[in-house]
Every structure is written in structure tokens, then in C-alpha cells.
Amino acid sequence: MTLTVQRRFVTPEPDETLEALAARALPGVALDEAMDRIRGWNLHIFAMRKPRGLLLGGDVVFVEPPLS
Amino acid sequence: MYDLVIRNARVVDGTGAPAFAGEVAVKDGRIAALGPKVEGQARAEMDAGGKAVAPGFIDPHTHFDVQLLWDGAAKPSLEHGVTSIIPGNCSLSMAPLRAGDRPAVIGMFQQIEELPPEAFTLAFDWTWEDWEGYRRALEKGLAINVAPLVGHSVIRVWVMGPEANQRAARPDEIAAMQGVLRQCLEAGAIGLSTSFVDVDENARPVPSRFAQFAELDALCAVLGEFGRMLQIVPEFYDADITIARIDQLAELSLKHGIPTTYSPVFDNRQTPASVDRILNRSAEQFARGARVWPQMQTRPIDISFSLLRPSLFFARLPRWVRVLRQPLEARIASLTDPETVARMVEDAGPDGGERLMGRLVVRGGGEAPAHLAGKTLKEIADARGQSCALALIEVSLEHGLDVAFLSANGGHDNTDRIGPLLARPDVHIGAGDGGAHLASFATYGDTGYLFSEFVRGTGALTLEQAVAKITGETAAIWGLKDRGLLKPGHAADIVVFDPDRIARGEERPVFDMPGDGMRYTRDSVGVEAVLVNGELAWTPAGYTDAKAGRICEMAG
Ligand SMILES: [Zn+2]
Numbered sequence: 213m214t215l216t217v218q219r220r221f222v223t224p225e226p227d228e229t230l231e232a233l234a235a236r237a238l239p240g241v242a243l244d245e246a247m248d249r250i251r252g253w254n255l256h257i258f259a260m261r262k263p264r265g266l267l268l269g270g271d272v273v274f275v276e277p278p279l280s
Numbered sequence: 281m282y283d284l285v286i287r288n289a290r291v292v293d294g295t296g297a298p299a300f301a302g303e304v305a306v307k308d309g310r311i312a313a314l315g316p317k318v319e320g321q322a323r324a325e326m327d328a329g330g331k332a333v334a335p336g337f338i339d340p341h342t343h344f345d346v347q348l349l350w351d352g353a354a355k356p357s358l359e360h361g362v363t364s365i366i367p368g369n370c371s372l373s374m375a376p377l378r379a380g381d382r383p384a385v386i387g388m389f390q391q392i393e394e395l396p397p398e399a400f401t402l403a404f405d406w407t408w409e410d411w412e413g414y415r416r417a418l419e420k421g422l423a424i425n426v427a428p429l430v431g432h433s434v435i436r437v438w439v440m441g442p443e444a445n446q447r448a449a450r451p452d453e454i455a456a457m458q459g460v461l462r463q464c465l466e467a468g469a470i471g472l473s474t475s476f477v478d479v480d481e482n483a484r485p486v487p488s489r490f491a492q493f494a495e496l497d498a499l500c501a502v503l504g505e506f507g508r509m510l511q512i513v514p515e516f517y518d519a520d521i522t523i524a525r526i527d528q529l530a531e532l533s534l535k536h537g538i539p540t541t542y543s544p545v546f547d548n549r550q551t552p553a554s555v556d557r558i559l560n561r562s563a564e565q566f567a568r569g570a571r572v573w574p575q576m577q578t579r580p581i582d583i584s585f586s587l588l589r590p591s592l593f594f595a596r597l598p599r600w601v602r603v604l605r606q607p608l609e610a611r612i613a614s615l616t617d618p619e620t621v622a623r624m625v626e627d628a629g630p631d632g633g634e635r636l637m638g639r640l641v642v643r644g645g646g647e648a649p650a651h652l653a654g655k656t657l658k659e660i661a662d663a664r665g666q667s668c669a670l671a672l673i674e675v676s677l678e679h680g681l682d683v684a685f686l687s688a689n690g691g692h693d694n695t696d697r698i699g700p701l702l703a704r705p706d707v708h709i710g711a712g713d714g715g716a717h718l719a720s721f722a723t724y725g726d727t728g729y730l731f732s733e734f735v736r737g738t739g740a741l742t743l744e745q746a747v748a749k750i751t752g753e754t755a756a757i758w759g760l761k762d763r764g765l766l767k768p769g770h771a772a773d774i775v776v777f778d779p780d781r782i783a784r785g786e787e788r789p790v791f792d793m794p795g796d797g798m799r800y801t802r803d804s805v806g807v808e809a810v811l812v813n814g815e816l817a818w819t820p821a822g823y824t825d826a827k828a829g830r831i832c833e834m835a836g
Contacts, residue, residue, distance in 0.1 A: 215564050218527070219520050223493045226448035256515060262483055262598075269448045269492040270476050272515070272524040 221274045224267045233267070237275040253277055282307045282322035283814060286776070289333035293766040294752035296744050304333055306772040309814035309828065314766055328776050331808055332743065335751040335764050336363025336425075336773030337727045341511075341543050341575055342714035343367060343393045345374045345428070349404035350794070352421035352829060356724050357714055359818045360784070360804040361775035363811075364763055364832060365714060368429030369543075370513050371475040371488040375414030375430070376438045376460060382406065384442075385434060387481035393716035394592065398795020411464040415831060422829030423817050425773065427760055429511060430464040432474035432499065436487035444487035445480070454498045461502045468831050470758065471509030472499055476525065478513060481605075483598075497532065504536030507836055509758055514542045519554035523561045530570035539757060543575030543711035547698055548691035559707065566706050573757055575711040576702060578730045580693035582721055584643060584787070584800060586684045587615065587676040589719045593687055599627040612681070615673055625669040632667025634658060640672070643684040657685065684789070695733050699740025702730070702749070708757055709749045718799035725784025725802040732783035743779050761835040771830075772814035781806030 222237050234246035241249070251258040251265075253274040258265050267273075284306040291302045291314060303318040304311065313320075337360070344354040345367040354365055367373070370392060377385055386400045400406075408414045411430065418426060436444040439456045449457065461472060474488040474496065500510055510532060514525035522542070529540040547555045558574065565572045585591035587604060594600040603614045603624065614620045629636055638658035644650075652660065652675065661671035676683050692698065702709055712726040727750055734740045741749070755764025762770045785803035793799050810818040815828035 215527075215568070216561075218523050218561070221524050226492060256518060256521060261485075266485075268485055268489045269495070270489045272476075272521050274520065274524075278520060 217279070219274055219279055220276050221272045224269060224271055224273060226269065228267060230265065230267065233273060237273070250275070282312055282318075282320060284324045284326060285318055285320075285322040286326045286328050286333055286774070288330055289328040289776075290330060290779075291766060292332050292334040292744055292747045294335040294748055294764050296748035296752070299332070299744055301330075304766060304774065306774075306811070306814045309772055310762075311766055311768050311770050311772050313768060326776075326809065328808075332747075332777050332779045333766070334361075334747045334775050334777070335766050335770075336775050336810065336812065337361045337750045338364045338366075338754040338758075338760070338764060339712060339714050339727075340366045340541070340708065340710035340754055340758060341369050341712055342716075342723075343369060343372070343389075343395075344426075344715035345372070346389065346395055346399050347715050348418055348422070348426060349374075352827060353423040353817070353823055354715060355792075355823075356801055356803065358424050358810055358812070358823070359807060360725050360727055361777055361782075361807045361810055362424070362714075362727060363773035363775065363817075364425035364427060364760065366427045366429060366470070366758065367715070368431055368469070369473045369511055370478060371431045371433035371473050371486055373429060373431035373434050373469075373473070375408060375411045375434070376464065377434055378409050378438065379406075381437050381441070384437060384480070388433065388478070388486055391481040392475075392478045392486070393713075394590070394718055394720060395716070396718070396793060396795050396797070398797075399793060402794040410467070411469055412467040415468045419831060421827055422831075423823070423827050424812060424829045425763070425771075425832050426829065427470045427758065427832035427834075428468070429471050429473040429509070430461065430469040432472055432488040432491065432496075433486045435460050435464075435472075435499075436491065440487070445484055445490055447490060448492050449495050454495050457495070458498055458502050461499055462505070465502070465506050465508060470760075470832065470834055471511065472503055473511040475513040477515055493528065496528075497535070500532045500536045500538060503538045506834075507759065508538060508834070510538060510540045512540070512542050513544075516544050516546060519551065519557050522558050526558070526561045526565060526572050529572045530565035530568065533565075533570040533572060534568070539571040539573065539759070541573040541575050541708060541710075541757070545574045545576045545711070546581065546692045547694060547701065549694070552697075555701065559701065559704065563706050571757075573708040574706070575708045576698075577692065577711040577713075578698075578702060578709060578726045578734065579712070579784075580688075581690035582787075583687045583690055584684055584721060585687075585719070587611070587673070587681040589798075592717060592720050597624075597627050599624050608681075612677070615677055621670065621673055624673065625667055628667075628669035633669030633672070634661075634667070637668040637672055640685040640687055642675075643686050649679070652683070695738050699734045699738040702734055703741045703745065708754070710754070718793060720800070722784075722787045722800040722802045725804065728782050728784040728805060728807075731779065736780070759835045761833040763832065772811055774809075774811040775807060776809040778806040778808060
């Protein structure tokens with residue numbers, strides 16, 4: 213049974229920072245750019261949450277934009 | 281000799297099989313026989329008058345944890361025909377919990393479930409810490425059956441104390457949580473609940489959200505020893521995240537051999553494709569052998585509120601939340617302070633709150649003058665020459681804040697779309713939140729609404745299908761032993777109802793909670809008798825003295 217392709221995500225490691233997560237998730241991309249992308253794809257963490265950007269162990273962090 | 285025979289019944293047995301005219305016999309709290317004709321004598325007989333006789337309904341998503349401690353019937357659930365409830369959802373339960381940690385958990389219950397603080401202090405003796413003690417306190421006065429989940433946030437607080445909502449757990453702490461969960465399951469908890477969205481009274485994410493996936497995986501390994509359910513609250517506002525959660529649940533289900541369920545799942549008009557994408561992902565995972573049950577409620581989202589209490593309605597308006605969370609005097613001071621009010625109006629949007637609040641309708645009752653009842657806030661604001669947000673504040677102040685507003689049709693209200701979704705074999709009907717959000721909406725009568733709207737109304741489900749969805753199928757999904765079917769040997773949880781009339785009553789405020797005391801409720805319509813474990817618990821004449829409710833046993 214094959215699953216349809218869905219948006220890829222990772223979950224944060226203990227005490228992982230956005231920098232570390234971005235470097236891990238988007239290895240070939242310059243760090244600033246990678247962090248920007250992660251922020252932009254994860255508004256539930258980086259816009260809607262208080263405190264803004266607090267990474268939680270249980271989070272789903274998308275590593276690509278929405279699939280159209 | 282039977283204890284009771286119900287004659288002249290239209291038997292709907294909870295399997296989905298066609299109803300038949302017949303009789304049901306009860307002995308020692310169990311179904312003893314059923315069929316077109318039951319031979320033998322009985323100490324008592326009941327004439328069902330040709331009405332439906334079905335297994336008692338099972339409500340799989342409730343927050344009656346606290347109310348059950350002073351009201352063993354979980355009123356008004358029982359009178360709607362609900363004979364078994366599952367509390368302890370959304371990562372919260374009343375055990376295991378050390379005395380010193382109670383304030384933290386009360387805060388979460390207040391914030392997430394909108395239970396009044398007095399519910400925790402006025403109405404019962406808080407004598408227990410562990411699950412065993414909680415179960416004993418609960419068992420004393422049950423009129424309804426209870427199958428309680430234990431909450432992940434609470435287990436985290438037990439093991440990690442104040443750091444539960446600060447950080448990831450160490451391996452030794454995860455092992456300790458596994459031990460605590462195992463004890464709870466051995467002492468009668470039926471599964472584990474967790475949440476990925478809820479926040480506490482300080483707007484801080486609840487402890488369960490700080491858990492790594494590895495922690496949840498370790499806890500699910502313990503669930504796997506017992507074959508028990510994991511319930512989660514996913515980020516229901518976003519289909520992509522919900523689908524990611526479904527995939528996580530599927531992994532846990534397959535790896536540990538456990539059932540899982542996520543709630544809520546809503547249909548909404550803004551993103552109509554979302555619900556289909558979500559349910560289709562569940563279907564794909566079911567096809568792989570994973571058990572990933574979406575829980576969908578029957579009722580539309582209607583929220584009522586007044587400025588007397590904090591409300592869900594303002595969840596996305598932080599300034600309003602801050603003001604409304606203050607004690608009454610301070611709140612009135614804020615609401616009469618021009619600077620604060622200006623900021624609140626600004627918070628409501630560049631249109632002064634028209635889009636967000638304009639269609640609110642003033643409810644009748646309370647202190648609101650009759651001439652406002654039924655009017656929209658936009659009409660009232662226009663007549664006063666004010667913005668909607670300002671009119672909301674000032675009209676409320678003019679009436680001691682006791683003006684109730686109804687926000688109707690907040691979503692999940694298109695019956696033509698929702699009927700076929702509820703009828704899907706891979707959709708679990710539930711998510712009603714019974715006993716929570718007391719001052720926002722009535723969380724009771726969803727079962728009556730299923731029959732009135734989707735059986736008699738759109739015809740999306742047959743009577744037999746609808747009954748099976750909320751009885752036999754629910755018991756099977758959760759693994760409740762000997763419940764949910766009219767079948768010899770099963771518990772005699774029975775509801776007698778009129779299929780032509782059953783519905784939910786009008787929503788109305790009542791004042792029967794401890795302390796401040798208000799909640800919205802609905803009376804049952806068309807329910808004629810409710811039996812729990814063979815004893816008559818409710819008739820239209822009212823509740824009986826029967827206290828026949830039990831902690832549910834689990835199959836396997
Ligand atoms: Zn809930």
C-alpha cells in the first residue's frame with residue numbers, strides 16, 4: 213500500500229535551536245536563507261505562537277513549502 | 281426469572297443490523313435474552329410502546345473528570361441516552377497528581393476546558409494523588425459508566441514537576457513516566473491522551489507539547505502492552521499539520537499495535553478541501569493496517585459569551601483575554617478606562633470589529649433588556665453610532681456585563697456535506713467535549729442532533745447506522761468490554777427513544793455549577809428511558825436514585 217506524497221517535516225531534537233534545525237534540515241542552503249525558509253514555512257511556530265519561535269519537542273516543522 | 285423484560289420494542293441492537301419488533305430481557309445487570317418474543321417471567325415489565333430500544337450511547341470525548349466527583353450522572357448526558365463516557369481527554373486528568381501540583385493542573389483545566397475555579401474547591405474532597413485513589417473517589421457515586429483516559433501533561437507534571445512545561449525529558453524521566461502510565465492502566469485508566477495545541481492559563485504551551493516524539497513513542501510502548509488507545513488534539517486549524525500528526529499516529533499504531541484517535545476534525549467554509557484531505561490520509565493509513573480514527577462532532581460550532589467570563593470567542597484577541605481574565609472589579613475598571621478600551625477596539629481590527637463581531641446576536645435572558653434580544657451587534661452599533669467593538673463593551677457595561685451574545689455558525693454547519701462524512705465507516709462520531717466550555721456552548725445532546733439532522737433530516741444515515749456509530753462501533757474502536765451492543769451477556773445499558781422525535785433541546789443557561797455556577801445546557805427530546813447496568817437511571821420524570829454506573833472494563 214503506497215501513501216500519497218505529503219509535505220515533508222522534521223521534529224526538533226532536545227534543545228535544538230532554529231539554526232541547528234535549519235542546518236540539519238536544509239544542508240546545502242546558506243544558513244540565513246535556510247532559517248528564513250524554515251520560518252516562512254512554519255507560521256504556526258514563528259508567527260502564531262507566544263513566545264514567538266519557541267521550538268517545542270512535539271512540533272511538526274515543515275522543511276518544504278506547501279505542495280500544490 | 282428475569283429482572284426486567286422490555287416488550288413491544290423496536291430493537292436496534294447496535295450492530296447496524298435491521299431493527300426488528302421484539303423484546304429484551306435483563307438479569308443481574310446484563311442482557312439475558314432478546315428476540316421477537318422472550319419466553320419466561322420477569323419481576324418487572326416495561327412497555328416500549330413500539331419505540332426504539334437500543335444500547336446506551338457512548339460519548340468518547342468528554343471532560344467530566346471534575347463534575348463526576350459531585351454529579352455521578354454527568355448531567356445532562358445521561359438523559360440524552362448516554363450511558364458511558366470517556367473523560368480525561370486532551371492531555372488532562374485529575375490523577376496522578378500530587379497535592380502540591382494541583383494549582384498548575386487546575387489552571388490548565390480552567391484555560392482549556394473553561395471550568396470555573398470553584399468547581400475544584402467547593403464541591404468535593406480532594407483526597408487522592410494516584411490513579412487508584414482517584415478511581416475509588418470516582419466509583420462512590422456513579423450513575424453513568426466511565427472509561428477514563430489519563431493525561432500526558434499530568435503524567436509529565438508528576439515526574440518532572442515544574443519543569444514539565446520547560447524542557448525535554450531525560451531518559452530516566454521517560455522511564456519513570458512509563459512506570460506511572462503502566463500503574464494507571466493497571467488501576468483502571470483505559471488509555472492516554474495528549475495535546476499539540478493547548479496552552480495553560482498563562483498562555484504557555486501545556487507540558488505534553490514539550491515531549492519529543494521519542495517520549496510519546498515510549499509511552500505508546502506501554503499502551504501497546506495493554507492494546508490501549510492514544511487520543512491526541514492535533515493542530516486542527518491546519519490540514520498539513522494534521523496530516524503530519526496522522527502519519528505520526530499511524531507509525532505509533534503500527535509499531536505498538538494500538539488504536540489512536542485525533543479530535544476535533546471540522547468541516548469549514550474557508551478551506552472546504554481540508555476535511556477531505558485529512559480523512560483521505562486517515563483512509564490511506566487504515567489501508568496500511570494503522571488505526572487512526574478521526575473524531576467528528578455532529579453539531580455546528582456556535583459560541584455564546586458575555587463579558588462576565590473569559591471566552592473562547594476572544595482566543596485570538598490577546599488584549600481582550602487579558603482584560604476579561606481579571607477579577608470582576610478590575611475588569612470593570614479596565615472596561616471603563618478609555619485607553620484600555622481604545623486598545624481593545626484596535627485589537628478587534630481596522631474595521632472596529634465589524635467583520636469579527638458584527639453578526640453576533642444578543643441572546644434573550646440575563647439582564648439584557650428585551651429590546652436588544654435578537655438584534656445583531658452591527659444593528660446596535662449603527663444605532664449608537666459606534667464601532668462594533670465599542671458597542672459590545674458599552675452595552676455590556678450598561679447591563680452589569682450580563683449581556684449574552686451568540687456567535688452562530690462558526691463552522692461545521694453544512695449538514696449536506698457533514699452527513700456523508702459522519703456516515704463514512706472510517707469516521708468516529710464524537711469530539712463533543714461534554715462537560716467542558718461550560719459558559720461558551722452546550723456540549724450535550726449531540727446524539728439527539730445526529731438523529732434529528734442526519735437520520736430524519738438529510739437521511740445520510742439510517743437509524744440502525746446512526747445507532748451503531750455511537751454504540752457498537754464506539755465500543756469496538758476503544759475496546760470497551762461487553763458494551764455497545766444489545767447482545768446476551770453484554771451490560772444492560774439501554775436507551776428507549778422515539779426515532780421520530782429524538783433531538784437536542786434548545787440551548788439555555790442554567791446555574792447548577794459550584795460557585796459562579798453558570799453553564800449552557802440542553803434538555804433531551806424524545807428519550808423515554810435510560811438504563812445503566814440494568815437499573816433505571818432516568819425517565820422523563822427525572823433521575824432515579826440508581827447509582828449503577830461502573831468504571832468500564834476493557835476487552836482483551
Ligand atoms: Zn477536549
